[in-house]
Amino acid sequence: MINNIVILGSTGSIGRQALEVVDKHPERFRVIALAARDEAAQLEEQVNRYRPAAVAVSDPAAYRELKERIAGKCQISAGLAGMIELSSLPEADTVVVAVSGAVGIRPTLAAIKARKRVALANKETLVAAGDIVMKMARQEQVDIIPVDSEHSAIYQCLQGEESFLQRIWLTASGGPFRDFSRQELEAVTVGMALKHPNWSMGPKITIDSASLMNKGLEVIEAHHLFAVDYDRIEVLVQRESVIHSMVELVDGSFLAHLGAADMRIPIQYALTWPRRLESPARGLDFAGLKSIHFSRVDDSLFPSLSLAYEAGRLGGTMPVVLNAANEIAVSSFLSNKIKFTDIPILVEKTMNRHNVVPEPGLDTIFAADTWARETCLSMVTLTGEK
Numbered sequence: 001m002i003n004n005i006v007i008l009g010s011t012g013s014i015g016r017q018a019l020e021v022v023d024k025h026p027e028r029f030r031v032i033a034l035a036a037r038d039e040a041a042q043l044e045e046q047v048n049r050y051r052p053a054a055v056a057v058s059d060p061a062a063y064r065e066l067k068e069r070i071a072g073k074c075q076i077s078a079g080l081a082g083m084i085e086l087s088s089l090p091e092a093d094t095v096v097v098a099v100s101g102a103v104g105i106r107p108t109l110a111a112i113k114a115r116k117r118v119a120l121a122n123k124e125t126l127v128a129a130g131d132i133v134m135k136m137a138r139q140e141q142v143d144i145i146p147v148d149s150e151h152s153a154i155y156q157c158l159q160g161e162e163s164f165l166q167r168i169w170l171t172a173s174g175g176p177f178r179d180f181s182r183q184e185l186e187a188v189t190v191g192m193a194l195k196h197p198n199w200s201m202g203p204k205i206t207i208d209s210a211s212l213m214n215k216g217l218e219v220i221e222a223h224h225l226f227a228v229d230y231d232r233i234e235v236l237v238q239r240e241s242v243i244h245s246m247v248e249l250v251d252g253s254f255l256a257h258l259g260a261a262d263m264r265i266p267i268q269y270a271l272t273w274p275r276r277l278e279s280p281a282r283g284l285d286f287a288g289l290k291s292i293h294f295s296r297v298d299d300s301l302f303p304s305l306s307l308a309y310e311a312g313r314l315g316g317t318m319p320v321v322l323n324a325a326n327e328i329a330v331s332s333f334l335s336n337k338i339k340f341t342d343i344p345i346l347v348e349k350t351m352n353r354h355n356v357v358p359e360p361g362l363d364t365i366f367a368a369d370t371w372a373r374e375t376c377l378s379m380v381t382l383t384g385e386k
Contacts, residue, residue: 003271004032006086006116008107009098010046011039013202014121014147014263018096019046021268024280029271033086035099038062044069054089056082058103080106087111094271097122098147100204101327102320102369105129105362112142119270121147123217128320129365130224144225145270150218151225152266153244153257158226159274161249168222169246169254171238172297173198175210178237182301188340190333198241198261207330211343212297216308220319223312230312235305237295242284260284303344311351316358317368318351324372325350332380350376 009015022029031050036043038059047070054075057063063078087095087110095111096119097104104122193210208214246256262281299306311322329346332338
């Protein structure tokens with residue numbers, strides 16, 4: 001049976017790897033729609049190769065360029081409305097949400113409302129609007145299959161074991177600075193931070209991995225995906241990135257998901273669940289691995305993780321403020337406007353200025369997102385002048 005797929009964020013790292021999965025099993029998957037932000041040339045190549053029925057592009061200039069490049073080849077739409085339209089296509093079976101930022105929230109909700117399976121690779125959707133998204137998914141009886149390697153690992157370990165769950169153990173590589181001192185962290189450059197020891201990812205998520213904010217956001221995601229209290233979600237450094245996460249069951253048993261550090265494995269699982277297919281990823285060489293190491297996170301050196309736990313426990317609009325402030329801080333670091341160690345400082349200062357709104361609707365969430373970005377941005381210049 002053919003699985004008709006919509007990929008939102010098709011030119012990004014996850015989107016491109018999703019297409020590699022399609023290439024591995026062309027008899028199983030059909031790409032019917034693609035969406036990107038502003039990569040018109042790359043999107044044109046994908047249109048020529050996969051021949052989707054529709055595409056969408058967010059940037060107005062890229063939309064005009066793409067319209068000229070692929071005139072007559074497929075339907076073209078623009079902006080957020082275009083992504084929402086693609087998410088609701090009647091012929092779609094699965095919608096891969098791999099866009100970056102809060103822009104992923106409304107297309108995800110549109111896919112759920114249209115009762116499509118959602119392969120979710122967008123952290124902000126659950127961090128900012130997890131209560132709303134998961135409530136609608138339950139109401140519409142829609143499967144949300146996580147694409148993050150950690151949440152995919154937990155999802156797989158919990159098959160048939162949900163009622164026995166005691167604790168979730170999220171594993172982290174620790175990033176490139178896991179053995180750094182405070183003094184060494186103060187001297188971190190952008191080039192250093194972009195060199196992840198285990199994974200090949202986009203710039204923003206790579207910086208988040210280095211600061212461990214990425215793991216903090218994953219804690220909030222896990223809370224929503226698996227309906228688990230924050231006190232039952234632990235983070236453990238597993239530097240080889242071989243154990244992608246674990247679950248602890250009430251009888252003392254632990255179930256762990258192991259595999260190569262290759263995102264095509266969780267991407268393919270999200271597209272094929274509950275079945276499995278041969279993967280394009282390489283296998284895991286246990287003899288070559290030799291050892292697996294574990295350690296605790298040093299919160300004093302990586303405060304972003306604690307900030308995420310705090311935001312999650314406060315709930316309401318605080319998680320979206322955490323995420324938005326972090327995006328501004330990371331962007332500022334990538335532009336060499338602030339130091340690496342300034343990232344959590346700016347996030348915390350923004351959180352401290354925010355009055356939490358409990359049980360917010362979408363409009364309130366987006367307003368909090370805008371407020372946090374503006375507030376954090378207003379502090380960047382002062383921070384950079386220290």
